Amino acid sequence: MPIILIADDEQHIRMLIEQTLETLEDEGVEILTAENGAEALEIIKEKRPELVFLDVMMPKMNGFDVCHTVKNVLCITGVYIIMLTAKGQEFDKEKGVESGCNEYVTKPFSPRELKNKAKEILGLI
Amino acid sequence: MDLFNLRKFLQKKDTIKLIDSLTNSLGINVCIADSTDTVIYGADNRNHSGLPVIVNDASVGWVYGQDTAKSETIVTLLHHMVKTEMERKALATETLDKYNEITMLYDFVEKVNTFNVKEIANFLINQVLAQIKADNVLVILKNEISGKLEIAAGYGTTYDIGKELPQQTGAVCDIMLSGKAAIINDCRSNSSCVLDIGNINSMICAPLKAKEKTLGVVTASTEKSYNYCADDLRFFCTLVSQAAFAIDNARLYESLKGAFIKTVHTLAETIEQRDPYTGGHTKRVMSFSIAIAETLKLSSRERERLELASVLHDIGKIGVSDNVLRKTTKLTDEEFEEIKTHPASGQQILSYIEELRDIIPGVKSHHERFDGKGYPEGLKGTDIDLIARIIAVADSFDAMTSDRPYRKGLPFEVALSEVKKCSGTQFDADVVEAFIKACSENKIRPAEPGK
Numbered sequence: 001m002p003i004i005l006i007a008d009d010e011q012h013i014r015m016l017i018e019q020t021l022e023t024l025e026d027e028g029v030e031i032l033t034a035e036n037g038a039e040a041l042e043i044i045k046e047k048r049p050e051l052v053f054l055d056v057m058m059p060k061m062n063g064f065d066v067c068h069t070v071k072n073v074l075c076i077t078g079v080y081i082i083m084l085t086a087k088g089q090e091f092d093k094e095k096g097v098e099s100g101c102n103e104y105v106t107k108p109f110s111p112r113e114l115k116n117k118a119k120e121i122l123g124l125i
Numbered sequence: 126m127d128l129f130n131l132r133k134f135l136q137k138k139d140t141i142k143l144i145d146s147l148t149n150s151l152g153i154n155v156c157i158a159d160s161t162d163t164v165i166y167g168a169d170n171r172n173h174s175g176l177p178v179i180v181n182d183a184s185v186g187w188v189y190g191q192d193t194a195k196s197e198t199i200v201t202l203l204h205h206m207v208k209t210e211m212e213r214k215a216l217a218t219e220t221l222d223k224y225n226e227i228t229m230l231y232d233f234v235e236k237v238n239t240f241n242v243k244e245i246a247n248f249l250i251n252q253v254l255a256q257i258k259a260d261n262v263l264v265i266l267k268n269e270i271s272g273k274l275e276i277a278a279g280y281g282t283t284y285d286i287g288k289e290l291p292q293q294t295g296a297v298c299d300i301m302l303s304g305k306a307a308i309i310n311d312c313r314s315n316s317s318c319v320l321d322i323g324n325i326n327s328m329i330c331a332p333l334k335a336k337e338k339t340l341g342v343v344t345a346s347t348e349k350s351y352n353y354c355a356d357d358l359r360f361f362c363t364l365v366s367q368a369a370f371a372i373d374n375a376r377l378y379e380s381l382k383g384a385f386i387k388t389v390h391t392l393a394e395t396i397e398q399r400d401p402y403t404g405g406h407t408k409r410v411m412s413f414s415i416a417i418a419e420t421l422k423l424s425s426r427e428r429e430r431l432e433l434a435s436v437l438h439d440i441g442k443i444g445v446s447d448n449v450l451r452k453t454t455k456l457t458d459e460e461f462e463e464i465k466t467h468p469a470s471g472q473q474i475l476s477y478i479e480e481l482r483d484i485i486p487g488v489k490s491h492h493e494r495f496d497g498k499g500y501p502e503g504l505k506g507t508d509i510d511l512i513a514r515i516i517a518v519a520d521s522f523d524a525m526t527s528d529r530p531y532r533k534g535l536p537f538e539v540a541l542s543e544v545k546k547c548s549g550t551q552f553d554a555d556v557v558e559a560f561i562k563a564c565s566e567n568k569i570r571p572a573e574p575g576k
Contacts, residue, residue, distance in 0.1 A: 016224055019217040025133060108228045111221060 002122045003030045003049035007040035007066070008084060009058045013107070017053055020111040027124055037061025044070050044079060051121050053114075054101070055084045056091070064092075064099045071100030080121050084109070129211055131157070131178075131186040132165045140206065141166075147202060155190040155199050162187060178203045180211065226360065229256065233364060237371045240378045242266070246278035249343065249368040254280060256364070257357050259345040261325065265290060265297060266333070266341035266372070274301065277341070296330060297342050304339050306331035306362050310352040329353045331365040335373035343368070385480065386433075393436045396443055400450050406523055409572060411435040413519035413560070416568035420559035421515075431512050434487030438516050441471030441488070453530035468492055469501050487512030491520055494551045506553075514553040518544060518560050521551070526571035537571055 004024070006017045014033045021031055032047065034040035038060040044052060056063040063083055070076050083104040085091040091104050105114065119125045134140055135157065144166065148155055157166035164171070165186075175187040178200055185207055190196035233252055237245055246264040253262050261281035265274050274290040274297065276282070284290070290297070296315075300307060309315055310327040328346030332339045343365045347353075393407045414435040418428050442450060445467055449460045456464065472489040475481045490504060490513035497505035499517075525540040535543070541564060548557035563569050 012220060015217050016221055019214075019221045108224065108231055110228050110232070111225055 001028050001030055002051075003032060003047055004118060004122075005032045005034060005040065005043055005047070005049040005052045007034040007037070007043075007052065007058065007063070008055040009035055010055075011035075013055070013084070016111070017114065020115050021118055024115075024118065024122075024124065029122065029124075037063065037066045041066050041069060044076065045074065048076065049079060051118060052079060052081045053084055053105075054081055057086070057089075064095050064101075067099040067101045082117070128160060128183065129180065129185045129207055131159045131207070132163075134207065134210055135166050143202070143206070144199065147199065151195045151198060153190055153192055153195045155188055155196055157199075157203070158187040158189065160185055176200045178207065180204060180207045230363065230367070234367055237367055238374065239371070240375045242372050242375045242379075243278060245368055245371045245375060249364060250278055250280045252364055253343070253345050253361065257329070257345055257353075257361055258347055258349070258351050260348045261344075261346045263344045264333075264341065264368075265343070267301065267339070269376075274298070274341070296328075297344065300330045300332055300342050301339055304332045304334055306358060306365075308353045308355075308358055312346070324348055326350050327353050329358055329361050331358075331362045333365060333369035333372060335366075335369040338373070340369055340372055340376075389433055389436055389481075392440060396439055399447070400442065405572060406527065407436055407439065409523045409570075410438065410516065410519045413522060413563075413569055414515050416563040417515050417519065417556060417559045419568070420562045420566075421555070423511075427512070430484050430487065431515060433481065434484040434491075434512050435516050435519065437471065437475065437481070437484065438488050438491045438520065439467060439471070440474055441467035441469065443474070444470040455531070465492070465500050484512070486510035487516060489513070491516040493517070495553050496550045499551075509553075511553075511556075514556050518552050518556050521547075522560070522569070523572065528572070534572060540571070 004021060006014050006021075008014050008017070014035075018031055018033065021029070025031060032043055032049065034043050037058045040052070040054060040058075041061060043049070044066075054063040054066060058066075067081050067083065070079060070081065081101045083091070083096060083099075083101045084107055085104055086107050091106070096104055105117075116125075135144075144157075148167075154170065155167055156164055156170045158164050158171065158175070160183075162171075170191075171189050173189045173191050174193060175189045176193070176196055177184040178186045178188060186203070188196050188199050188203065190199070229252070233248075237248055239245060239248075246266075249264060250262045253259060259280075262279065263276060263282055263284070264278045266277040267273070268275050268289075271289075274293055276284045276286050276288060276290060279286055296307070296309060306329070308327070308329050312325045312327055325346040325348055328344055330342055330344045333341040333343060343361075345361060397404065397407055411432060414431050415428065418431050423431065445463055449456065449463050452460065468489050468491060472485050475485050475488060487510055489501070490499075490509050493499035493502065493504045493509045493513060494517075495506060495509070495514065497503050522540055522544055525543060526534045526537060528534045534540075541561070544552065544557055544560060548554045560569070
């Protein structure tokens with residue numbers, strides 16, 4: 001059963017993404033959430049989600065550090081990481097590349113595009 | 126509202142944990158079935174009596190157990206959890222709807238601000254169709270001069286785009302006058318909805334209002350039996366008002382640009398008036414230049430630059446004395462030197478106008494030659510601005526084919542073969558090639574001889 005992890009410290013963003021991806025649950029996808037970077041890292045280590053939406057600015061551990069640890073330190077494979085970055089706060093592409101993230105999405109995101117992206121990555125299209 | 130999916134809810138870890146611990150502490154075995162009576166939790170013991178879990182007057186599932194009193198506790202827990210979950214869901218759905226709306230608007234505002242009214246109108250139509258149930262959308266604008274309503278853009282309509290609306294009365298005009306949006310859900314019995322767009326059932330109309338002015342009206346309508354609601358109207362109005370500001374800006378831009386271009390043409394005309402023998406020269410050089418630009422497929426930005434530069438290419442002649450400019454006999458060397466100052470004076474004059482600075486190379490270098498033997502700087506090849514290389518061909522061809530007091534203009538073919546002969550020396554071969562192509566397509570119309 002494929003797993004998606006949504007990691008964002010803002011509750012309404014977690015709720016929005018969860019609601020956006022809700023119908024994927026009917027196709028057997030499990031959706032997990034994390035409120036901070038440290039929790040996200042624990043869940044990734046333990047549950048090995050296929051797809052992670054990772055907010056950049058999070059307490060305890062920021063998104064770049066989580067991603068770097070997953071991709072370059074623990075060398076976990078098979079996890080596709082999409083960074084979420086707020087509009088106006090320019091995404092540091094260099095840091096993104098260094099951390100090994102697969103791509104990034106700017107908030108406010110388009111729910112439809114986000115859902116299509118998730119389906120594509122999980123091979124549900 | 127869809128029936129609550131108890132199965133999905135019971136698959137969540139936290140939910141299962143709670144029910145597990147409660148049944149354990151109560152020391153009972155229960156079985157939970159969904160609304161279709163399919164077992165979704167626990168071993169099937171539906172031989173015992175079942176208690177319905179009723180939330181908001183609907184049964185979302187059943188709890189079966191031996192001890193009815195204890196099962197009741199599970200029902201109470203489930204009832205509470207489901208109710209909370211449903212409220213959370215409703216909130217999440219609403220938040221997502223709003224979020225969708227915001228991102229859509231974000232996108233709309235970003236993209237709607239072009240300087241082209243037609244583009245804005247079509248963009249608006251696409252967004253309306255994407256967000257609101259509609260078979261037809263019309264963007265109607267009031268013609269600023271005639272005061273008549275015209276179709277600026279439309280979807281699903283038999284109207285001719287760009288033409289006047291045949292009915293200058295009815296609902297659309299009322300909204301134009303009142304400046305207030307409206308929903309008309311009974312079009313079939315409402316004779317004021319006179320729009321030639323099929324058998325419409327209901328429609329929404331909103332005024333395009335910007336800074337107290339009503340620029341026009343946008344209508345969205347459907348042929349299906351669908352009643353537009355307040356939500357549709359609110360959303361429609363937001364889109365339309367954003368578009369109104371964009372249209373207002375685009376019009377301002379167009380009128381400023383128009384005034385600017387007219388000024389430039391007037392400036393050029395003043396030079397022409399001083400030199401009566403070259404009547405129409407500027408206009409012809411511009412038209413030849415544009416014909417070459419089309420053949421060369423220049424970008425619209427470059428074409429604009431070429432248009433302005435070709436109109437102003439001889440502006441520097443303002444500094445050449447009358448007796449030289451109007452001389453009807455051959456010029457002396459000294460007089461020719463004076464003529465040769467005009468590209469540089471042109472540069473000098475235009476340098477005062479910020480908006481014209483980027484056409485200076487086109488004006489300054491139109492007497493340069495591809496082989497480097499021209500003036501004023503003796504630039505060579507592609508060091509000469511492309512705009513100037515184009516004007517050079519257009520300018521020379523017009524000079525050859527026009528009558529002068531001391532000679533008749535050359536016939537078209539003779540002048541053309543002269544241009545061909547100078548390809549690669551005086552002129553850029555690519556520009557000459559484009560010029561020949563433009564000639565063969567009848568795009569080059571020289572001055573009429575003998576006039």
